[in-house]
Amino acid sequence: MPIERFVQSQIAATPWKNGGGRTREIVCRPTGSGMDRFDWRVSIAQISADGSFSTFLGVDRIIVLLHGAGVRLRSSNGRMDHRLGDRWKPFAFSGDEVIDATLLGGASSDFNVMTRRSTTSATMEILESEGAVLPSRGGVLFAARGVWSAVPSDGGRYRAAQRFETGEGVWWDEEPHAWNAVPLTADSAMIAVRISPRGS
Numbered sequence: 001m002p003i004e005r006f007v008q009s010q011i012a013a014t015p016w017k018n019g020g021g022r023t024r025e026i027v028c029r030p031t032g033s034g035m036d037r038f039d040w041r042v043s044i045a046q047i048s049a050d051g052s053f054s055t056f057l058g059v060d061r062i063i064v065l066l067h068g069a070g071v072r073l074r075s076s077n078g079r080m081d082h083r084l085g086d087r088w089k090p091f092a093f094s095g096d097e098v099i100d101a102t103l104l105g106g107a108s109s110d111f112n113v114m115t116r117r118s119t120t121s122a123t124m125e126i127l128e129s130e131g132a133v134l135p136s137r138g139g140v141l142f143a144a145r146g147v148w149s150a151v152p153s154d155g156g157r158y159r160a161a162q163r164f165e166t167g168e169g170v171w172w173d174e175e176p177h178a179w180n181a182v183p184l185t186a187d188s189a190m191i192a193v194r195i196s197p198r199g200s
Contacts, residue, residue, distance in 0.1 A: 003177065008044060008167040020051035020101075026140065027171040039120045040113070040195050042140050042171065047071055048107040056095030058117050062124045064090045064191065066144055068108025071101045084110070088126040088144075088189055111142065111191055119198050127181050127190040135178035138195035142169035146188025154178040164190075 006026055013022040028034070028041040035041075035056075044066065053073075063084065070085035076098040084091055085104055093099075095114060115122045125133070126144075133141070135154050143164035150170070151161045154177055162170055163184075173195070181190055 003162075003170050003172045005162070005168070005170050008169075011044075013046070016051075016054075018051045020049040021045055021047040026142075026169070027173075029138065029173050038114070038116065040115045040122065040138065042114075042193060043112050044109060045112055046107060046109045047101060047103065050102045051100070053099040053101055055098055056114060059095035059114050060092065060117050060122070061095050062090050062092045062113040062122060062193075064088065064111050064124065064126070066109045066111055069103070069105025070108050071103055071110075074100050074102070076100070088128070090124045090126065111144070113140075113193050115195065117198070121196050121198055123194045125192045125194075127192055128183070128188065130180070130182045133179040133181060133192045134194065135176045136194035136196055137176050138171075138173040139177070140169060140171045140191070140193040140195075141179065141181065142191040142193075143167065144189045144191050146183055146185040148181055148183055148188060148190050150179045150181045150190075152177060153180045 011024040013024050015022050024044045026042045028038050065084050065087045073082045073084060080097060082091055113122050141150055143166050145166055148164045149161050
């Protein structure tokens with residue numbers, strides 16, 4: 001599977017069923033698996049009103065704030081009460097939870113990773129300076145702020161540097177890749193997601 005580039009603004013936004021936001025799906029694997037059978041999925045959501053998150057049984061989630069004041073996430077059973085108000089601070093939680101989201105100010109947007117607990121796991125790292133992204137079978141690089149260069153460092157067939165403006169990135173699957181990420185502008189942030197088969 002080759003490395004696939006994407007641009008956030010070019011991904012169609014899908015409205016939520018409850019009308020409280022919209023989602024731009026970056027990648028959902030395997031291809032054609034849909035919302036019920038994916039192993040991993042990455043998206044960007046725009047939250048415009050208070051409301052409930054969709055429940056995903058058997059799925060682990062990681063979320064990080066991109067823009068806006070953020071949201072307060074509270075589970076119906078009281079086990080979770082988290083203020084997602086600081087950018088670049090990933091928060092992991094179970095998709096099994098029934099969660100209400102309350103806006104802390106106006107509309108906000110966040111970057112989301114979901115993995116099927118029985119098959120797949122994910123890690124998320126926020127880079128604000130030059131850094132190495134360790135090899136993983138699947139993953140995503142996303143320039144959340146500033147301009148970045150990412151050079152493959154695994155000796156594979158992809159050797160050319162990738163340049164990302166804000167809102168651009170790449171995803172890959174089924175073939176391990178490692179990277180060295182370098183910010184080309186001040187005050188930059190890159191989201192690096194690594195996807196691995198469960199147990200590896």
